[in-house]
Each structure stands twice: as structure tokens, then as C-alpha cells.
Amino acid sequence: MAGMGAAYSETLEDNLQKYIGAELPQANPMCNFQSTDRVPITMTPQETITSKEGVDGTTIKLKVKNNIFYRGKLLVSRGTLATAKVEIVATQGMNGIPAMIIVDRFEIPGLDSAKMKSYFVKKGLNLTYLVLPIKWVLTPFPPTGSLANFVIGGPTKISPKTDVTIYYYPDWECK
Amino acid sequence: MMRKLVLLLIVLCSAVPAFAAGNSEAQDINICKNMRIQRYIDDVGFNILNANRIDKRMVFTYNEESQKAIMLTDKTITRRQIVIYENQINHIADLNELAAMLAREIVKGTLSYDGFARGFVTSAQMKFAPKKYELFFDKRAVDLMVTAGYDPVAMIVFLNKLGAQKRFSFVLTNNTVSKRMAEVYEYIYTKYPQFLANNSYLENKYYQNFLLTSENNRRLLQEKVRTYSQKRLKYE
Numbered sequence: 001m002a003g004m005g006a007a008y009s010e011t012l013e014d015n016l017q018k019y020i021g022a023e024l025p026q027a028n029p030m031c032n033f034q035s036t037d038r039v040p041i042t043m044t045p046q047e048t049i050t051s052k053e054g055v056d057g058t059t060i061k062l063k064v065k066n067n068i069f070y071r072g073k074l075l076v077s078r079g080t081l082a083t084a085k086v087e088i089v090a091t092q093g094m095n096g097i098p099a100m101i102i103v104d105r106f107e108i109p110g111l112d113s114a115k116m117k118s119y120f121v122k123k124g125l126n127l128t129y130l131v132l133p134i135k136w137v138l139t140p141f142p143p144t145g146s147l148a149n150f151v152i153g154g155p156t157k158i159s160p161k162t163d164v165t166i167y168y169y170p171d172w173e174c175k
Numbered sequence: 176m177m178r179k180l181v182l183l184l185i186v187l188c189s190a191v192p193a194f195a196a197g198n199s200e201a202q203d204i205n206i207c208k209n210m211r212i213q214r215y216i217d218d219v220g221f222n223i224l225n226a227n228r229i230d231k232r233m234v235f236t237y238n239e240e241s242q243k244a245i246m247l248t249d250k251t252i253t254r255r256q257i258v259i260y261e262n263q264i265n266h267i268a269d270l271n272e273l274a275a276m277l278a279r280e281i282v283k284g285t286l287s288y289d290g291f292a293r294g295f296v297t298s299a300q301m302k303f304a305p306k307k308y309e310l311f312f313d314k315r316a317v318d319l320m321v322t323a324g325y326d327p328v329a330m331i332v333f334l335n336k337l338g339a340q341k342r343f344s345f346v347l348t349n350n351t352v353s354k355r356m357a358e359v360y361e362y363i364y365t366k367y368p369q370f371l372a373n374n375s376y377l378e379n380k381y382y383q384n385f386l387l388t389s390e391n392n393r394r395l396l397q398e399k400v401r402t403y404s405q406k407r408l409k410y411e
Contacts, residue, residue: 012397019372027324028226057366093307117228128300
């Protein structure tokens, strides 16, 4: 778990000691969003994170899949290692709700993270499409409709086989 | 011309205390008060949207009435209109707390765009299984707040002031607020410990009240940290 368990801790405060006076995370700067020119950047994670065992806040490494050009200029070369944060790992739930893994805060060498639309989400199998009709059909026969509540949605994972695509806007001006 | 009119209104609003009490003046004062609140809400709301590069449309509306106990429609997911009611805004003490309130709704609104039929199914999910989504909204809202430059500890303060405490978490459709606050605390502790180490809310009486009432939950987290466990905790 990022930031936790780094040292033996008797109280929660012990672990926080090393952060006293530490710089707070930088807020994203405001940008001029006028430009619509964007460059898709596809990456593959270098490790597997599952919705069952994944932990919020884990930093993962990703490899850029192709050379990225903008107006004939190479922005990022193939194989460049990037990092990102697994922001939230939400497990699957009743009523067919799928598990969800959200990855964000990408850092790619040579690129300004403020100029990215980098929200990436991977969901499991959404069984709500099945649950909703069953519920409605069984509504006249209570409480059978409620049994559909116990349908569990699908788990998910991101692995080296997953393509993670984000968008980079080279012409956004940020300050 | 329009700009001048708006400027004039703003100037008049800033001079509100100078007005003497009277019927029409009381109305003026009320209009100016509402304008000012709306301006704060818009300012913080759009700040969060832009800072997080959220490319889904949403609007923010201040409603002078109190929120009804049972809301049949949630405008955040049906119209992407985030409505803030007077009985909620009365509890807000600073911009961080306002950001906490808005960020939660923004997460909900963003998710309502997602999936089949322009988000109809996802919205239905959120409506009939709110318990599952509540914790997700709280945590994701913390991320949005940090990205927009607000202090995420305000989320705990906001929940502590506004959320009534139900009896159980296990069987009901919603989580107890104490559980939600504990989850948010763990989330901040894990991802943004700098905010807890340099806590600007440490002398805030509402935050202190959270510390007072969350002792058992924080003890669970302490044990988790001490044993390097990665299990999800069952807070109450």
C-alpha cells in the first residue's frame, strides 16, 4: 500500500511524521482549451492489477506502444516507460454491478501531464443489463424480483494485454 | 452594457449591509445573498471541472428551498444539474467544504454519462444500488479536490456536519456516515498523507469531533498499518 507500512508503526501518527512539512500535491494548472488537436497515446501496463487484490493509490509502470508524432516531430518514442496511479479499485457488487479500476495521473517523460485527458477506466462484465429486465418481469410476483439483487457483476483487471489509451493536447497553453 | 449591469449588481451586493431593513430592501438583500452564493458555487464547481479536464457538461444551481427528505428524481444524474439546497449550504464554512460537496456530485454526474443509452443504465444502477456507489463517489471526489487544489480533509468535515447517522451499514441501502468518513480518512491517509501530516483542520471543532467519534474505526486502520495488511476493513 503506497505510503503505508513503510516502517513499523505504533500509531497512525507515527507514519505521518515523515510528511510533516512535505510539499502538498500540485493542483492542475488552468489551460486554454481552444486547440482541438490531440494525439492518442497507447500504452501497455507492465504489471497486472486485479479488482480483487488491487490497492488504491498503487503506482504502475506502462510502456508506450508506438512512436508518437505530432506535426512530424517525435513526441515520445516507442518503449518509453511511463507511470500512472491506480486511483480507485472498486469491487463488483450486487445487482450485477461490475468491478472498476480507474487509472489516472499519468507521467510520460517529455510530456506535460497538465495537457492530458488521462482518465482511464476498465470495467468488468456489467450484468445489470440482465438484472433490470428480470427485476421488471418478476415485479408482479414479490419477492421473487428481489432475488435478482444477488446477481454479482464481473471482476476486472488490467494486465500487459490491456491497451491503455489517453489523449495528449500539445497546443493547450497552461499556466 | 450587460457587463456594466452585472458589475453594478455586484457592487450593490457588496454594499448589502449598508441597506436599512425594509420589505423591498429585505428582498434585495436576499437576492444579493443568493447571487453571491451562486457565484461561489459556480466558481468552485467549474474550477473542479476544468482542473480535472472533465469533458462532460454540468451546471450548478443554488436552490433557496430545503432539500426534501425523499427525492424522486436526482437531477445530477437525469439532467446533470447539480442542485445545492439551502439546508446544505448553511453548513458550509469554507471553499474546501463547498468543493467537497460539489466534487461528490460532479463524480456522480460524470458517471451518469457513461455506458449504454447515454448513461441511462449506469444512472439506474446508481439509483437502485446507492450503497455501492457512495464510497466510490466519496473517494473519487477526494481525487478531484486534490487535483483542483482543495484540501481533501474538508470532505471529512463536510460529511461529519451533514450526514445523519443510521443504525446499521450492513442491511440498509446506504452506508453509515461514520463508515464513509473512515473510508475517506483511510483513502487520504494512503494517497495524500501530506494533508493529514500538515492538517489545516486540526483545530477545527468538527474535525476534532470526527476524531472523537471515529476512535474505533481509526484503531482498525492502525492495526492494518501495523500488520502491513491489505485487507479491506469493515468499518462501522
